[in-house]
Amino acid sequence: MTLSKPSIIQLSEFDITQKIIESLSNVCTRAVLFSIKTASKDATQIADELKISISTVYKTLSVLEDLALVEVEQFIISTEGKKIKQYRSRIGKVEITLEDLEPSLSLYPNTSNPKSDS
Numbered sequence: 452m453t454l455s456k457p458s459i460i461q462l463s464e465f466d467i468t469q470k471i472i473e474s475l476s477n478v479c480t481r482a483v484l485f486s487i488k489t490a491s492k493d494a495t496q497i498a499d500e501l502k503i504s505i506s507t508v509y510k511t512l513s514v515l516e517d518l519a520l521v522e523v524e525q526f527i528i529s530t531e532g533k534k535i536k537q538y539r540s541r542i543g544k545v546e547i548t549l550e551d552l553e554p555s556l557s558l559y560p561n562t563s564n565p566k567s568d569s
Contacts, residue, residue: 468556471518472547479503483511484520484540489563491524491539512538520558 474480479501486497494512498505515521516538524539543561547554 467518468554471520471556471558472554474514474518474520475545475547477511479507480511480515483508484515484542487521487538488540488543488561491537493527493535493537497538 475484482501482503483497486492486500492500494505494508497512498508501508512521516523520540520542521538522541523536525537527535527537529535540561542558543563544559546557546559548557549555
């Protein structure tokens, strides 16, 4: 008896699920996501708040952006005229469950809206 091969779509879905689960298993990644859950921040603000290197923050944000877990909410122009990205978490809650040894990932949208906070 041969096992049926998963389709390309099944493989890519599993692959992205695996990548997200692996990414979220990193304490630094979770800290960055939590930092930008209720307010958008630039990389320098995140690095200062979390006491981690700016290069680590940029690497983490790049991975999170590739996985569509964070977004650039806006650009701010610095006094030197540089464009500075303000990042915000797109997810507010994550659930990872194991059933029949297969991980299942549920992502819930970030419903906190810093623009409406007054």
